[in-house]
Amino acid sequence: MGTAGELIVDSLVANGIDRVFCVPGESYLGLLDALYGRADIDTAVCRHEAGAGFMAIADARLTGRPGVACVSRGPGASNAAIAVHTAQQDEVPFILVIGQVPVRNVRRDSFQEIDYRQMYGAIAKWCAEVTDPARMAETMLRAIQTVTTGTPGPVVLVVPEDVLTARTDATPVGPQAAIRAAAAPADIATLRGWLETAARPLVLCGRSLDRPGGREALRDFLEQWDLPAVVSFRSQDLLPNAHRLYAGDMGLANPPGQMAVLRRADLLLVLGARITDITSQGYTYPDLVRPQMRLAHVHPDPSAIGTHFAADLAMACDPQQVMAALGVPARQPDGARDKWIDALGAERRKIATPRRFDVDDGVPFEDVVALVGQNLPPDAIVTVDAGTFGVPVYRVIPFAPPQRLLAPIVGAMGFGIPAAVAAGLREPARPVICFVGDGGFLMTGNELAVAMERKLPIKVILSENRGYASIFIQQEREYPGRTVGTMFANPDFALIGRAFGFEVTRIKSCRDLADLPRILAKDGPQFVIIETSLDAVRPRRKEAL
Numbered sequence: 001m002g003t004a005g006e007l008i009v010d011s012l013v014a015n016g017i018d019r020v021f022c023v024p025g026e027s028y029l030g031l032l033d034a035l036y037g038r039a040d041i042d043t044a045v046c047r048h049e050a051g052a053g054f055m056a057i058a059d060a061r062l063t064g065r066p067g068v069a070c071v072s073r074g075p076g077a078s079n080a081a082i083a084v085h086t087a088q089q090d091e092v093p094f095i096l097v098i099g100q101v102p103v104r105n106v107r108r109d110s111f112q113e114i115d116y117r118q119m120y121g122a123i124a125k126w127c128a129e130v131t132d133p134a135r136m137a138e139t140m141l142r143a144i145q146t147v148t149t150g151t152p153g154p155v156v157l158v159v160p161e162d163v164l165t166a167r168t169d170a171t172p173v174g175p176q177a178a179i180r181a182a183a184a185p186a187d188i189a190t191l192r193g194w195l196e197t198a199a200r201p202l203v204l205c206g207r208s209l210d211r212p213g214g215r216e217a218l219r220d221f222l223e224q225w226d227l228p229a230v231v232s233f234r235s236q237d238l239l240p241n242a243h244r245l246y247a248g249d250m251g252l253a254n255p256p257g258q259m260a261v262l263r264r265a266d267l268l269l270v271l272g273a274r275i276t277d278i279t280s281q282g283y284t285y286p287d288l289v290r291p292q293m294r295l296a297h298v299h300p301d302p303s304a305i306g307t308h309f310a311a312d313l314a315m316a317c318d319p320q321q322v323m324a325a326l327g328v329p330a331r332q333p334d335g336a337r338d339k340w341i342d343a344l345g346a347e348r349r350k351i352a353t354p355r356r357f358d359v360d361d362g363v364p365f366e367d368v369v370a371l372v373g374q375n376l377p378p379d380a381i382v383t384v385d386a387g388t389f390g391v392p393v394y395r396v397i398p399f400a401p402p403q404r405l406l407a408p409i410v411g412a413m414g415f416g417i418p419a420a421v422a423a424g425l426r427e428p429a430r431p432v433i434c435f436v437g438d439g440g441f442l443m444t445g446n447e448l449a450v451a452m453e454r455k456l457p458i459k460v461i462l463s464e465n466r467g468y469a470s471i472f473i474q475q476e477r478e479y480p481g482r483t484v485g486t487m488f489a490n491p492d493f494a495l496i497g498r499a500f501g502f503e504v505t506r507i508k509s510c511r512d513l514a515d516l517p518r519i520l521a522k523d524g525p526q527f528v529i530i531e532t533s534l535d536a537v538r539p540r541r542k543e544a545l
């Protein structure tokens with residue numbers, strides 16, 4: 001008979017989870033103790049609960065299994081809130097375990113107590129407070145089931161400290177049978193017919209394919225059926241971007257020229273993507289509420305289908321199962337769609353072509369990104385924080401699986417460094433490159449301590465422009481000449497990088513930039529500070545170019 005804390009750990013291990021990220025707290029000593037001396041699960045000690053949560057999310061994206069972070073009650077749980085929101089918007093399976101005040105003090109407004117069911121009610125898929133140790137096995141089963149099914153997302157598991165140490169004779173439950181809703185054979189037959197006869201079909205593929213085997217299945221399917229595809233927001237790593245069938249991504253604001261071409265599609269097959277405000281360009285593509293083209297929507301979660309756009313075929317099932325069931329077309333592609341595919345590709349190439357900047361206040365960050373993209377190792381993992389420096393990453397780096405892009409759909413600053421650390425831990429043999437701004441770095445850059453401790457040779461490219469440029473440029477556009485709250489002074493980042501054991505390089509000009517590929521190819525941890533041009537991204541300057 002073990003403790004409920006041990007049962008939590010055993011349940012995680014039984015479900016293939018081999019790492020937890022934590023910041024300790026007195027409220028979950030019993031869970032920490034259950035992690036003591038375990039060879040089958042690694043405890044990564046983080047420096048901030050947001051960092052721990054971001055790491056767990058990045059780890060989940062790389063493994064396809066739930067990411068787990070353990071935090072203390074009240075203050076720890078509040079720090080972790082950004083990760084719960086990120087997991088929700090990014091559709092990532094994530095379990096946040098929070099130690100709670102003892103059962104006798106629950107709902108008494110006691111020291112550091114929060115009612116997490118209220119706090120996380122709007123952003124977690126489920127929030128469970130376990131007051132009976134005998135129900136821990138059942139709760140773990142449901143937690144793992146909930147985070148991984150339908151639209152994956154966060155579950156918050158709240159366990160009072162005395163429940164964690166209480167004994168239970170329940171045993172952990174390993175992976176249960178996967179839920180596999182299959183498409184109706186009649187729907188598959190209809191979709192086959194549509195795919196064979198469409199003159200200008202387009203596939204919009206998304207996060208449900210971001211899992212082991214998903215990319216390979218997608219590429220095979222598109223090639224067999226000769227279907228061009230766009231990817232959902234920040235999912236550029238689903239398909240080789242240089243592929244003739246790759247038509248780009250649905251970003252924050254796609255150029256009008258590209259949208260004019262996309263509007264000519266006569267069949268839109270949405271494959272494992274939600275049609276959100278971003279993928280639909282502010283609910284303008286396709287037409288709201290009755291799309292101008294045939295719409296077939298495949299998503300594991302029925303609540304993601306038909307919410308804003310009426311679907312002609314609504315298939316609440318696994319997109320990989322649908323691709324397999326569709327099989328191969330009756331006839332080989334005969335080139336009839338070449339003009340359509342070429343038109344999409346031409347728009348995509350315009351967007352992907354790096355722009356030229358005539359500036360003298362530093363290095364245009366787009367030049368940095370283009371150079372990294374040209375030299376990206378085939379197995380690289382790229383993590384991106386939020387900011388203007390990230391914008392070209394999504395346009396000009398020609399991602400190709402198995403390269404990975406870990407960038408939060410939710411646009412949370414502070415994700416980049418923890419994600420790189422998690423990637424370094426998970427994939428020690430793969431090159432890991434993090435793009436981060438000077439604003440975002442100072443939010444969670446302290447997690448480089450974990451990289452130092454674990455000797456991870458990650459590469460950090462820090463864009464220093466002494467401001468929250470993303471917001472600054474919007475301020476300049478909407479409130480010209482009234483800059484407030486968006487520019488700042490910086491500490492010496494070179495000292496910070498060295499303090500964490502990194503070799504530091506400062507790049508001040510485009511001339512110095514040529515050395516970047518050589519620096520990134522070095523073995524050890526590298527910290528590259530780019531003196532980034534602000535003029536290159538200012539609205540007036542952009543208009544002039």
Ligand SMILES: Cc1ncc(C[n+]2csc(CCOP(=O)(O)OP(=O)(O)O)c2C)c(N)n1
Pocket residue numbers: 385386387388389390411412413414436437438439440441463465467468469470471
């Ligand atoms: C946690 C969080 N806080 C605030 C924002 C709003 N925000 C988006 S980008 C940005 C500025 C980012 O600054 P920096 O990291 O220096 O990159 P830059 O835009 O200067 O390239 C801010 C404040 C956010 N997305 N996330």
